[in-house]
Amino acid sequence: MPINQPININLEALRGYAAIFVVIGHWTLNGQYTPMPLVVFSPSPHLFLLVFFVLSGYVITISNKGMANYAQIINYVKKRLLRIYPIYFLALLVTLIIAGFHYSASAIFWNFAMMQDLITSPFAENGPTWSLHFEMLFYLLFIPLIFFRLNFIAVLVLSMLLAVCNYCFQLQLYPPIVSLYLLGFAFWMGGACIAKYFTAEQAEVDHAKLLSALFFILATDQMITRSGLPALRDSAGFLLFKQHLPDTPPGIGGMAIVLGYQDLALLPYCLYTVLVFSGRKLKHEGWWFTLLLMPLLYSVYVALTEPAREHAMAFAAPVGYLGLSLIFRFVNWPVIEGLGRAMVRIGAWLGSISYGIYIIHAPLLYLVGRINIAGNPLMGYLIKLSLLFALIIMMAYLLEKVFQLRIRNLISGKIKAS
Known part of the structure; x- marks a missing residue:
């Protein structure tokens, strides 16, 4: 976000909790001993990565009203690179040190070039960096969108339709990674x-209401994705939501990127959460909330009426989150x-340090896990968990408040000197 752009404190809070929830979700998946309550109550790291994507699109759009000439485009690219790459570069160095530099020169080069996913796999000790390649691509795609003043809603719908067609019809000309993009x-x-078409409140x-929205999104993933809405699993309306992309898209080595068509069921919930935290006006907001609430209540009914008691008990956490949200x-x-x-x-x-949290947590988790x-x-x-979070x-903090700030001041000083 540009320095002269006021920071939305509420959105900053959502970004902070999303980063922490990603950390907690990954810690419960490291294959070692984890207390069962933390497993049950842990949020979905995948869901909050999707929230990050929505947040990014909102912030970039609200911060860049137009790009009328070449100079503005170059300035935009420089700002994006300055925000993302210095911390990314240092985080990869830390990752390599922790990993013992066991990767090939080619893998190291393409990861530092931010071409992981497309040409090589991300470092196993810092798998979440795959999303940075996507972010940089989206930043670039934003340039023609804003320059040619394209209809954002049309682009959104077209993106979903092309992804569906590319997967369902198995077009040989377009590899599956296109659907991921x-x-x-x-x-x-x-x-x-949201930034373009909804007015500020x-x-x-x-x-x-913000507290309610946070617990509402916490309940969403387990109630929809993990339950799968079993009674509707085979209906045509939910067919796309249960499909998954191939585990190994061409050009990504052995890594499976978790982006599937079930995520489209989560899109309205991510949009609603960002809408609430952004303070943007939503007409008939109560009715929209009710519509989003209905599938969650239905999933509770399905879970409680299934013969397997273990399945019903597994929904204690999301039911609790939903109950708190309504209260x-x-x-x-x-x-x-x-x-x-x-x-x-x-x-x-x-x-304020969420990017640093996201980009550095995986190698530190790997380090503490050993x-x-x-x-x-x-x-x-508990000792390892405390050490990890510390x-x-x-x-x-060092990445965002010390290293990034010094890099920004250094580059700004060179620009003024020239």
């Missing part, structure tokens, strides 16, 4: 559409508003 770009364009911020939304208690304000303050600080602590597994896990916050 188009699916990610659909979420990114969703954020861009002038009313006082309803912090209880925060409809119960007018001052304490809830106060909780919302505190949630925003904490999240906004995390949001530590063996004898004795009680739970105590060992390292992540410290490294993210």
